[in-house]
Each structure stands twice: as structure tokens, then as C-alpha cells.
Amino acid sequence: MSSRLIDKGYEPREVEKRWYSYWEENHLFSADETSDKQSYSIVIPPPNVTGVLHMGHALNNTMQDILCRYRRLRGDNVLWMPGTDHAGIATQNVVEKKLAAQGLDRHQVGREKFIEAVWEWRKEYGSAIINQLKRLGASCDWQRERFTMDEGLSLAVRKVFVQLYEEGLIYRGDYIINWCHRCHTALSDLEVEHEDIDGHLYHFRYPYEKGDGGIIIATTRPETMLGDTAVAVNPEDDRYQNIEDENVILPLMDRIIPIIRDPYVDMSFGTGALKITPAHDPNDFDIGEKHKLPSVKVIGDEGFMTADAGRFQGMDRFECRDAVVKALQEQGLVERIEAHPHSVGHCYRCKTIVEPNLSRQWFVKAKPLAEKAIQAVDTGKTRIIPEIWKKTYYDWMYNIKDWCISRQIWWGHQIPAWICKECEEVVVTMAAPEICTACGSKKLVRETDVLDTWFSSALWPFSTMGWPEKTPLLKTFYPTSVLITGFDILFFWVARMMMMGIHFMKDIPFTDVYVHALVRDEQGKKMSKSKGNVIDPLNIIDQYGTDAFRFTLAAFAAQGRDVKMSEKRVEGYRHFVNKLWNAARFSLMHLDESHTDMHIKSLSLPDRWILSRLSRVTDTVSEALDQYRFNDAASVVYQFVWHEFCDWYLETIKPAIYGKKGEENKQAALTVLWRVFHDTLILLHPFMPFVTEEIWHKFPGTDGSIMKAVYPSDADQKTAIKRDPDAENAMAVITDIITAVRNIRGEMNISPSKSLAVVLQSPDEATRAMIHQQQDMILDLARLHALSIDIPGDKPKASATAIVGDATIFVSFEGIVDFEKEEQRLEKEISKLNKELSTVSKKLGNKSFLSKAPGEIVAKVREKHDTLQERKARLHSNLERIKTYI
RNA sequence: GGGCGGGUAGCUCAGUUGGGAGAGCAUCGGCCUUACAAGCCGAGGGUCACAGGUUCAAGCCCUGUUCCGCCUACCA
Numbered sequence: 007m008s009s010r011l012i013d014k015g016y017e018p019r020e021v022e023k024r025w026y027s028y029w030e031e032n033h034l035f036s037a038d039e040t041s042d043k044q045s046y047s048i049v050i051p052p053p054n055v056t057g058v059l060h061m062g063h064a065l066n067n068t069m070q071d072i073l074c075r076y077r078r079l080r081g082d083n084v085l086w087m088p089g090t091d092h093a094g095i096a097t098q099n100v101v102e103k104k105l106a107a108q109g110l111d112r113h114q115v116g117r118e119k120f121i122e123a124v125w126e127w128r129k130e131y132g133s134a135i136i137n138q139l140k141r142l143g144a145s146c147d148w149q150r151e152r153f154t155m156d157e158g159l160s161l162a163v164r165k166v167f168v169q170l171y172e173e174g175l176i177y178r179g180d181y182i183i184n185w186c187h188r189c190h191t192a193l194s195d196l197e198v199e200h201e202d203i204d205g206h207l208y209h210f211r212y213p214y215e216k217g218d219g220g221i222i223i224a225t226t227r228p229e230t231m232l233g234d235t236a237v238a239v240n241p242e243d244d245r246y247q248n249i250e251d252e253n254v255i256l257p258l259m260d261r262i263i264p265i266i267r268d269p270y271v272d273m274s275f276g277t278g279a280l281k282i283t284p285a286h287d288p289n290d291f292d293i294g295e296k297h298k299l300p301s302v303k304v305i306g307d308e309g310f311m312t313a314d315a316g317r318f319q320g321m322d323r324f325e326c327r328d329a330v331v332k333a334l335q336e337q338g339l340v341e342r343i344e345a346h347p348h349s350v351g352h353c354y355r356c357k358t359i360v361e362p363n364l365s366r367q368w369f370v371k372a373k374p375l376a377e378k379a380i381q382a383v384d385t386g387k388t389r390i391i392p393e394i395w396k397k398t399y400y401d402w403m404y405n406i407k408d409w410c411i412s413r414q415i416w417w418g419h420q421i422p423a424w425i426c427k428e429c430e431e432v433v434v435t436m437a438a439p440e441i442c443t444a445c446g447s448k449k450l451v452r453e454t455d456v457l458d459t460w461f462s463s464a465l466w467p468f469s470t471m472g473w474p475e476k477t478p479l480l481k482t483f484y485p486t487s488v489l490i491t492g493f494d495i496l497f498f499w500v501a502r503m504m505m506m507g508i509h510f511m512k513d514i515p516f517t518d519v520y521v522h523a524l525v526r527d528e529q530g531k532k533m534s535k536s537k538g539n540v541i542d543p544l545n546i547i548d549q550y551g552t553d554a555f556r557f558t559l560a561a562f563a564a565q566g567r568d569v570k571m572s573e574k575r576v577e578g579y580r581h582f583v584n585k586l587w588n589a590a591r592f593s594l595m596h597l598d599e600s601h602t603d604m605h606i607k608s609l610s611l612p613d614r615w616i617l618s619r620l621s622r623v624t625d626t627v628s629e630a631l632d633q634y635r636f637n638d639a640a641s642v643v644y645q646f647v648w649h650e651f652c653d654w655y656l657e658t659i660k661p662a663i664y665g666k667k668g669e670e671n672k673q674a675a676l677t678v679l680w681r682v683f684h685d686t687l688i689l690l691h692p693f694m695p696f697v698t699e700e701i702w703h704k705f706p707g708t709d710g711s712i713m714k715a716v717y718p719s720d721a722d723q724k725t726a727i728k729r730d731p732d733a734e735n736a737m738a739v740i741t742d743i744i745t746a747v748r749n750i751r752g753e754m755n756i757s758p759s760k761s762l763a764v765v766l767q768s769p770d771e772a773t774r775a776m777i778h779q780q781q782d783m784i785l786d787l788a789r790l791h792a793l794s795i796d797i798p799g800d801k802p803k804a805s806a807t808a809i810v811g812d813a814t815i816f817v818s819f820e821g822i823v824d825f826e827k828e829e830q831r832l833e834k835e836i837s838k839l840n841k842e843l844s845t846v847s848k849k850l851g852n853k854s855f856l857s858k859a860p861g862e863i864v865a866k867v868r869e870k871h872d873t874l875q876e877r878k879a880r881l882h883s884n885l886e887r888i889k890t891y892i
Numbered sequence: 893g894g895g896c897g898g899g900u901a902g903c904u905c906a907g908u909u910g911g912g913a914g915a916g917c918a919u920c921g922g923c924c925u926u927a928c929a930a931g932c933c934g935a936g937g938g939u940c941a942c943a944g945g946u947u948c949a950a951g952c953c954c955u956g957u958u959c960c961g962c963c964u965a966c967c968a
Contacts, residue, residue, distance in 0.1 A: 015930075200965085207968085225968060275967050289966045349965090362966090394896075398963075401895075405964095493963085524962095561916085562905080566897075568961090570904065578917065581930045592927030637906075641915070656927080664926090745934090751922090752934035758923055789925085842912085849911095854948040863911055863949090870912075 012594060012704060016587035016697060018551025025699045026140055034713045035145045037085030039478040046082040047483035048074060049467050050146060051491050051499065052154065054093035055128060056100050059138035061525035061533060061571055062492055064543040068559045069522060069636060070490045071144050075692040076631050077487075078145075079717040085483045087470050088146035090135065092155040094418040094459040095189050095355045101127050101417070117416050117454075124417050128153075138544060143552050143695045145713075150479075152470045154462040155419070162469035163419045163462050164436050166510060171423075171434040175371045176411075178423075178432060182291040183410050185363035186353040187309035187323075191414040192367050194458060195407060196498055198351040198360055207346035208331060209277065211339045212237060214251035215262055221246075221254055222341050224276030226348055227286075228334075229326040232259055232315045233304035236282040238293060241267040243278050257339050258330065259316055266297050285364040301364055307414075309361075323361070368412040368421060368455065375505035376403045382504060388514045391634055392565045395493060395521045402497050409502075411458045418456030425451050464502035467515035484511060488518040496521065520634045523568040525559075546576055553694035554580035560693050561640040582644060583697050586690070589652050590701045593683050596663050601673070601680040602707030604725065610671070611740070611780055612658040613678040614733035619650055620682050621727040624718045627689055643689050651682065654741060658783055667782075680707070681727075685718040739773070739811055740780050746808035747788040750817045753831050754806060754824060763792035763820070765802045768813035777813070804891070806831065807884040809877050814884075825891045832885040839878045846871045 029035060037047070048070050053063055074086045101124045102112055112120045132153075139146065152159060170176040183192040208228050213220035221237055234256050239246040246265075253262045270293060271280045284294030284301040294301060304315040311318045311326050318326050334340045351360045380403045382388045383396060390396045412421060424433045431444035441448050462469070467486055471479040485507075491500060500519055507515030526533065533540045546555050550573075557579040562569045609617070623646045630639035661667055662675040684705065691698040691712050702712040718727070747764060756762070764784075768774050774795050777784070781793050798814065805816040806828045819828075849855050849867050856864060 014928080223968085227968090270966095272967055280968055287966080287968080289968080292966085348967090398896075401964080564906065567905080572904085574917070575904080577930085581928095584930050585928065588928035588931085590927080595927075633908095635908095641906080645915080652928090653932085657932095660926095748933060749935085753921095755922075758925070758933070846912095849949080852948060856948080858948045859911075866911080 012587075012591050014588075014591070016551070016584050018553065018583075018696060019548075021700045022141070022143070022552055022696045025696055026143070028699075029145065029711065029713065030148065032711065033149075034711055035086070035147050036149065037147050037483070038083050039085075039482050041083040041482070043081065043083040045085070045482050045487075046074070046077040047085040047087065047486040048488055048490065049087040049470060049486055050089060051489075051495070052089045052091040052152075052463065052466060053135045053139075054096055055090040055132045055135070055153070056093055056096050057090075057135045059135055059142070059543050061541060061543055061569075063135075063139070064142060064555070065522060065525050065559050065563065065569060066490055066492060067139055067142055067144050068556045069520070069563065069634075071142070071695075072556075072560060072636065072692040073488065073490070073631065074145050075695060075713065076628075076717075078713060079688060079691065079715060080628075080720060081716070083482070085150075085479075086144075086146045087150055087152070087483075088136070088139070088144070088148060089152035089466075089470060090132065090154070091459060091463055092153065092418065094413055094415055094456060095191065097124060097127075098415050098417040099189070099355065112416065120416055141544065141547055141552065143556065145695070150470070154459070154466075158472065159462060159465070159469045160419055162465050162473055163457065164422045165474050166465060166506065167422055167457070167461075168434055168436055169510075170370065175374065176368060176434075177371065178366065178368050180364060180366050181369070181410075182286075182288040182362050182364055183367050184351060184360045185307065185365065186356065186358055186360050187307065188356045188358040189353060189415065190307065192363075192365060192410055192412060193353060193360060194410045194460075197354045199354050199357075200349040201352055202347055203350045204345065204347050205350070207276070207344050209341040209343070210257070210281075210334055211341055212254040212257060212263075212281075213339075214249070215253040215255055217249075217251050221249075221265065221279045222277045223279045223281040225281055226346060227327070228330045229311070229315075229318075229323055230283045230286045230304065231256070231281055231330065232311070232318060232326075233283045233285050233302040234261075234263060234281045235284060235294065235299045235302060236264050236266050236297065238266050238268045238271050238280045238282050239278060240269060240271040240273045242269070243271075243273045245278060257337060258318075258333055264299075266293075266299075268293055268297070286362055288362050291362075291364065303364055305361055305363070307363070307365075367410050368423075370409040370411055370461075372406040372409050372505070375509055376406045376501075378508045379403055379501065379504040382508060382514050388504065388517060388519060390519045390521065392521065394566060395496065395519075398493070398496060399501065402501060409458075411461050412453075412455040413458055414455055416456065418459060419462055421453040421455050421457060423453040425453060427451060460498055460502060463499055464506040465510070467503055467507055468511050473510070485514050486516045488520055489516040490520050490522065492524060493521050494524070518634075522563060523566065525569045525571050541571055541573070546573065549573070550576045550580040551583060551696070553697045554583050556695075557582065557640060557644075557693050560636045561644070563636045565635065582648065583694060585648055585652060586694075586697060587701070589647070589656065590683070590704070592656065593679055594704055594706075596676055597680050597683075597706050599706045601676040604677050604681050609674065609678065610659075610662070611733055611736055612655055612783070613675065614730045615737035616651065616655040616682050617678060617727045618730035618734055619646065620685055620718070621729055624685065624689060628717075628719060631692075640693060643686075643693070647686060647690070651686065655679075655682070657787060661782065661786055684708070685727075687712060688715045688718060691715075736776050736780075739776070739813075740783060742810045743777070743784055743813070743815060744788045746810050746815055747784075747790070747817060750806045750808060750831075751789075754827055758789065761789055761791040763818040764788070764790050764794075765805070765816040765818070766793065766795050766813055767798040767816075768795070768811075769798055770812055773812060801884070801887060807881070809880055814880055825888050829885065829888050829892065832881055832888065836878060836881050836885065839874055839881070843871070843874045843878065846874060 051066060070086060074084050078084045105111060105115065167176065184198045186193055205226050207224050207226055209222050209224050211220045211222050223237060225231060237254055253264050256263050282290045282293055282299060284291045284299055285303040286305060302314050304312055305323050306312045309323050311321045313319050318329060321329060353360050383390060383399060390399060422434060422436060424439055426442035426445060426447050427449035428447035429442060429445040431442050433439050433443050439450060442450060468480060468484055471477060471484055473480060503515045554576055558576045623642055626642045627639045659675040659679060662671045665672055687698045687702055699712050702708050766777065778795050785793055802816045802818055804819040806819065808815045846867055850871055
């Protein structure tokens with residue numbers, strides 16, 4: 007037994023390392039693709055391969071791990087599919103930075119060598135985040151780990167691209183896209199972050215070609231005027247009905263451009279005249295198409311002005327803004343400049359201001375794909391939880407726009423398209439074609455663009471399982487059971503997986519989508535490097551242990567509410583881990599193999615009570631987890647372990663354990679203790695995998711990992727625990743009595759070491775008998791040397807009183823008389839009762855309440871009224887009695 | 893501009909068919925009681941943002957106001 011004695015405090019560090027390798031070595035995270043057991047699967051939201059674990063990952067993966075571990079305990083065949091995302095732009099940036107340190111840029115290195123360098127980088131640093139997930143305790147099936155640039159996944163990407171192209175759902179064309187000059191690539195609409203900026207609205211006058219004066223236009227981006235090809239006014243606008251000129255002269259460029267009329271123009275904004283720059287504004291582009299206007303691209307892909315910008319050529323786009331304004335001022339064409347706050351798009355990767363830019367790109371026609379994705383949620387095939395996110399999902403899906411999928415970077419899936427140098431035919435195939443399908447030429451050049459990273463992520467639920475092969479893995483685990491994700495990637499990822507999954511698998515990718523909130527700092531602010539309020543999860547884990555950290559995340563992860571993280575909170579839950587540890591320490595001092603079999607004839611009241619409570623808590627925890635109410639599950643089990651099991655149960659059985667009740671009672675108590683602790687460890691394991699595993703192995707009668715245990719509610723009939731409402735009620739009476747005595751002790755400042763005598767009076771025989779049976783427990787926990795149980799009658803003289811149910815308790819004052827204190831105490835008690843009484847009486851005095859409220863409610867209120875009244879009467883008589891002594 | 897979420901104890905938040913306002917932390921008082929001072933025992937503290945309405949009954953349902961946060965949008 008001495009070998010089981012454990013240290014006084016729980017030291018997580020060493021324990022965590024030991025058990026994680028044990029789990030991995032014993033393949034306890036492995037899914038079985040051939041099993042016919044009920045399957046449960048989750049694909050991890052693949053973190054960027056460049057990433058380091060942040061709070062968002064920690065929350066997200068803790069939730070997934072809780073569910074996976076829980077489902078394993080329930081006997082499911084669980085697959086948690088892990089992996090990382092190649093993160094095109096982000097990864098390319100990292101490697102470019104590395105090259106820059108050596109004074110190189112990627113163009114000097116060349117595409118092929120550059121990609122080699124990225125792979126090398128990936129080999130060296132790419133598993134950092136995976137190792138960090140392991141420290142979090144993540145029970146992923148690591149042998150199946152995938153990477154979006156893997157061969158298999160790349161094949162899936164090509165296959166999908168080719169098929170969509172053949173179906174007409176992918177096309178290439180010249181459109182306005184968002185262009186990041188720093189990353190040197192197109193971005194999808196989603197990758198642009200809008201931010202309010204205090205800009206200016208510049209009013210310029212464009213002189214008429216013939217007549218005097220001119221039209222005044224307003225713009226926030228003066229440099230784009232160099233590319234204007236028209237000025238538009240609303241055809242209804244009276245101000246411009248009778249202009250004689252049909253053209254204006256574009257200043258600085260001295261280009262004659264037409265005045266066109268289009269209802270798009272908002273007459274109430276500015277002067278009602280809109281400059282049209284088809285190459286640098288999405289709306290202008292549309293108007294340009296409509297009116298067959300030429301496009302003049304004045305901002306180049308590097309962010310410098312093009313040759314078409316005339317004398318401004320080569321200038322930085324922002325310098326050019328000032329230069330244009332200055333030049334116009336010199337010509338007296340600036341009417342006015344006013345402050346104008348407006349929102350400006352920034353690159354989500356590098357925060358550079360993006361420019362709408364005309365360019366040839368590849369697009370996915372999203373509408374047809376979106377329809378079925380909407381339907382899947384509509385019909386409830388896929389549930390979005392909490393439901394509130396359904397609306398957001400619909401909003402986006404219904405207004406979906408075509409998705410720009412080409413990126414002008416090198417790291418990523420190169421688009422499987424070849425363009426014929428002779429006839430410009432585009433050939434899209436899985437493998438490089440020999441000749442042009444249109445003209446037979448051999449001069450084919452491969453498209454250099456790569457695909458948006460999210461394109462490959464969209465295939466994740468099935469590409470990771472071996473698609474396009476028909477694998478056993480897919481058969482067993484697709485569709486996945488649930489996707490756990492933050493709302494910030496609902497559009498980026500979830501929506502696109504829905505579209506692709508349904509289109510290519512003919513089935514939804516997941517039955518549930520659980521959307522969780524963000525982790526913020528203590529003040530509720532978003533964590534960001536620039537604010538300096540980032541809390542590093544690994545730092546927290548080092549300080550407080552993984553289990554405490556995970557429990558904190560679970561306990562604060564209420565649906566729809568952000569998690570505000572602070573070290574103080576984690577510290578609180580570290581105390582909980584330690585509490586459990588010490589309860590184990592105590593238990594293990596007394597338990598051995600002989601206590602593992604529950605075949606006891608007579609259980610004590612606390613035994614029956616704690617078993618009944620355990621049974622209830624077990625069900626509550628599973629119900630909560632089944633509904634993704636992680637915080638409810640966590641707090642219920644916390645409350646049970648600390649305040650029921652430790653505070654009450656362990657205290658009640660101490661006398662028996664110390665042998666003061668005979669051998670039979672000792673064995674009975676220990677057997678129940680074994681069972682309750684055993685089951686509690688299993689309940690806690692999904693939340694706190696390490697400490698529970700550690701205790702489990704020291705626990706007598708266990709074999710192997712706790713991960714292989716059977717969840718308490720799944721136990722067979724022979725060992726199932728029964729609910730016992732009678733025991734719960736009786737225990738409540740006893741604990742109330744003990745608390746009442748403790749309360750008097752506290753309020754009267756009676757030292758805990760001073761033993762007291764109590765007289766208890768109850769008119770009910772059954773109650774008296776029950777209390778009599780439990781008197782040892784009361785004597786012990788309330789620290790009494792005498793307890794007499796009577797029918798109501800003569801009241802003890804010098805005593806303080808309390809009321810528990812129909813019983814009145816008299817705590818004898820001998821030697822410590824302080825009648826005035828007792829008077830105050832009783833008056834306080836009575837005034838509390840009075841408050842309650844008045845609301846209850848008011849209800850009963852209301853005729854409508856009596857006639858309209860349901861009978862059971864009325865009866866309940868009546869009963870409450872009577873109880874309160876009666877308690878008050880008893881307290882009052884005691885108060886009167888006390889007063890006679892003062 | 894459109895949409896969404898929130899305002900409950902000093903702090904952070906629970907409160908799921910409308911019927912007794914709760915937890916953790918913090919605070920105050922008392923305890924080294926042989927698992928745990930990272931602990932034990934006890935106590936205090938709330939016009940449930942504001943104003944109306946529905947109802948016998950509202951933290952919860954409806955309307956309006958206000959303050960905070962977020963998402964979204966092509967008003968130059």
C-alpha cells in the first residue's frame with residue numbers, strides 16, 4: 007500500500023509528459039476504419055503550418071478533445087483527424103523573410119528552388135504547432151496526420167479543379183479583384199479586412215471640352231483620376247440636364263473623356279457627378295462594361311504608377327495622391343477638400359491597403375454550389391449550433407459572390423491549366439497535356455498561378471480520408487459527426503466545405519457544426535500582438551498545468567459568449583486539480599483491491615446519498631456534453647467533486663474509515679468510496695486527462711489506461727447505481743442541521759474547538775427516528791458532545807435556536823451566554839422571513855392568482871406560506887424567551 | 893447603411909418551455925479539525941441598463957430608449 011502513497015501536491019509537468027507518450031505508444035488515439043462499432047469523427051480545423059498555438063486554438067482543440075475522449079469512454083470508434091494547412095501567403099512570407107535575411111528574394115532564387123526551400127522550412131519547423139497541440143493533451147490520431155500540400159490532397163485538389171472546370175463552375179476572366187501590392191497577389195473578398203480611416207473627400211473640377219466651367223467630381227482616391235475614362239451623372243439630375251458639352255477634359259492627362267448618364271449615380275452624394283475609373287474600382291468597372299468604356303490601368307501591380315499615368319509614372323501610389331492634388335491645385339482645379347471618414351480594405355495577412363485592380367483571374371461560380379449548401383441546413387441535415395449562426399450562414403450563402411481562387415504566389419497548388427501560345431486555348435487536365443486540344447500546337451505553357459489555400463481546405467473532410475479513392479476510412483467516418491470551429495472562419499471554411507462536400511461526396515461533410523466564440527483578454531478585448539495583451543497558452547500550461555487550463559476553458563465556454571481569459575481564473579482551477587489530487591491522496595491511503603467489488607448489504611445514509619448523486623451527475627454531464635454545453639458539464643462535475651464528495655461525503659465516512667464503527671462499516675464505506683472515486687475519475691477524464699490518468703494508475707483494481715474505461719452510465723445492470731430520492735432528502739435534513747449549528751457557532755463566535763450540547767425537537771416521529779439514526783454524524787460534524795431528540799416540549803433555558811424543517815434546534819449556551827447576540831441573530835432571521843412572507847402573502851391575497859394560476863402552483867405557494875408562518879412563529883417564541891433573560 | 897450579441901452581486905459570468913435571483917473569484921469573521929492553508933467553517937452583498945406593455949405572475953415574452961461589443965456593405 008505504501009507504494010500508492012502520493013505526493014502532497016500535484017506536479018503536472020512530469021506527469022503530462024509521461025502519460026502523453028504512454029497514450030501515443032499504446033495507440034490509444036487510433037481510429038479503427040474497419041470496426042462496425044458506432045463511429046464518431048471530427049476533422050481538426052487545420053492550423054497554419056506557420057502557426058504557433060494561441061488561445062483560439064487552445065479553446066477549439068480542448069473542446070474537440072473533450073468530445074473525442076468522452077465518446078471513446080462511451081464506447082464509440084473515434085476518429086479525430088489531425089493535420090495542418092499549407093497557408094500559401096503566410097508560409098511564403100515566412101520563407102521570403104528568411105531569404106531576405108540572406109539578402110535574397112525569391113525571384114533571384116527561382117520558383118523551383120524557392121518551393122524546395124519552403125519544403126525544407128516545413129520539415130524543420132512545420133510540426134511546431136502539432137507538438138503544441140500535444141501539450142494540450144489533444145488525442146488526435148497522429149498516424150493519419152495530413153498536410154494540405156500532401157500528394158494525396160494535391161491530387162484531390164486537381165481532380166476537383168478539373169471537374170468544376172468541366173462543369174462550367176470554374177472560369178477565367180478579366181475582372182476587378184482585390185490586389186495586395188506587398189503580397190503581390192489577388193485576394194478574395196473575404197481576405198480583405200475593412201477598417202475605418204479618416205480620409206478626405208477631394209472635389210476636383212474637370213473643365214468642359216468646349217464651354218466654360220466644368221463638372222465638379224468628388225473622390226477619395228485622387229491618384230485614380232489619371233485612369234478616368236468618363237464622368238457619370240444621373241439622367242434624372244436637373245443640374246446636368248442642359249449641359250451643352252458632351253465631354254470634359256481630364257486634367258493632368260489632357261484626355262477628352264465623355265460625360266455619360268447612368269442611374270447608378272447617387273444624386274445626393276457630393277456634386278452628383280462621379281468620375282469613372284474602370285480599372286481601379288469595382289462599380290466603375292461595371293459601368294465601364296455597360297457603356298463600353300476603355301480601361302486605363304494607372305497603378306501597377308507593384309504599387310507604382312504605370313506608364314499610362316503620364317508624368318507620374320514610377321511614383322508610389324500614395325505619393326502620387328499628394329502629387330496629383332498639388333498639381334491640380336496649381337491649375338486651380340481643386341474646389342475643396344473635406345474630411346471624410348470611410349472604410350478602406352486591408353490585406354488580412356499583411357495589413358497593406360489593398361487596391362481594386364483589373365486583372366485576369368480564375369473564379370468559382372458559387373451560386374449553384376451554394377443552393378444545396380443552403381438546403382442542407384434548411385432541412386436540418388446539418389445542424390448549426392448555436393442556432394443564431396444559421397442566419398449569418400444564410401445571409402452569406404444567399405448573397406454569395408463568385409470566388410476568386412487564383413493567387414499570384416508560388417507556394418500552393420499550381421492551377422492545372424495550360425495555355426496555348428499559338429491560339430490562346432486554355433487546356434485544363436489532371437496531367438500536363440502534350441498538345442493543344444484546339445490547334446494541336448505543342449507550345450503549351452502552364453498557368454503559373456496557384457490556388458487560394460482555402461480551396462484545398464474546402465476539401466479537408468474528405469480529402470484527408472483518401473478521396474478520390476473509395477477508402478474504408480471514408481466509408482466508416484464520412485460524414486463527420488461534428489465540426490468545432492470559431493465563427494471567424496464560418497464563411498472562409500465552413501461554408502465552402504459544405505459546398506464542396508455536397509458537390510463531390512453527394513453528402514454533407516458534417517451533421518453538426520458547433521460554432522464557439524473568441525478568447526479575449528480579461529477586459530474582453532481581442533488579443534493581439536500590437537495591443538500586447540496576448541496570453542500564451544503554453545506559458546499558462548507551464549505555470550498551472552494543462553488540466554487546470556483545459557478546465558478553465560471548458561468552464562467559461564458558455565454558448566454564444568466570448569471566453570475572457572485571465573491567469574487568475576486558471577489559478578482557481580489549478581486549486582481544483584489539487585483538490586482532486588488530495589482527495590485521491592486521502593482515498594488511496596485506505597483503499598485496496600478488496601474494495602473494488604460492490605456487494606454490500608447495508609449502505610449508510612451518506613453512502614446511498616453520494617451514489618444517488620453520482621448517478622444524477624453522470625447523466626447531467628452527458629446531457630450537457632451531448633448538447634455542447636461544456637460549461638454546464640464542467641460546473642456540475644466541479645460542484646459535485648468539491649462540495650458534495652469532498653466537503654460532505656469524505657467527512658462523513660472518516661469515523662468509519664478510522665475504524666470507529668467496526669470492521670463491517672469500514673469495509674462498506676471504503677467500497678462505496680472506491681466506486682464513487684472510480685466513476686468520478688472517468689467523468690473528469692475528458693476535461694482533465696492527465697491528472698485523472700495519473701490517479702487511475704495508482705488506483706487499486708484498475709487495469710491499463712483510463713481511456714479504456716467504461717462510462718458510468720454505460721455500466722451493466724449488475725453494477726449500475728440506483729437513484730435514491732429518500733436518501734437525498736434525508737441527507738439534506740442532516741446537513742441542514744449540521745449547517746445550522748455551525749452557523750450559530752460562527753455568528754456567536756463560539757470557538758470550533760468548544761464542544762456543544764444540542765436539543766432537537768420535532769413533532770414527526772419518522773423524522774426523529776431518522777435523525778436518531780444519523781446522530782453520530784451530527785455529533786461528529788457539528789462537534790457536539792450531546793444531542794437529545796424529543797417531541798416539542800419544554801425549551802432548554804439558555805440556548806440559541808435554529809429551525810430546520812419541522813425541527814427546532816436548541817444550542818445550549820452553558821458558560822458562553824450572550825443573549826443580546828442571540829437576540830440580534832433571531833431578529834435578523836425573522837426579518838428575512840418577513841420579507842419572504844410578504845411576497846407570498848401578497849400572491850395568496852390576490853383573487854386572480856387563486857383563480858387563474860395552475861392548481862399546483864397555488865398549492866405550492868400555500869404550502870410555502872404555511873411553512874414560513876410556522877417557522878416565524880417558532881422563531882418568535884424563542885426570541886420572546888431570550889428577551890426575558892436580558 | 894443593414895444585421896447580430898450583450899447590459900444580472902465589487903469583478904467574471906450562469907440562469908433552455910414565464911411561477912423560490914445563483915456560481916466562481918474578491919470582501920468580512922473564525923479555524924494549523926491526523927487528504928488538502930492551492931485548505932476548512934461561517935457571513936455580508938443584487939430596483940436583473942432605463943421606460944412602457946402583455947400576464948394572476950416577467951431576469952425570461954412584446955414595444956421603445958440608451959450604452960458597449962461584433963459582423964457585414966461597391967455611396968464615389
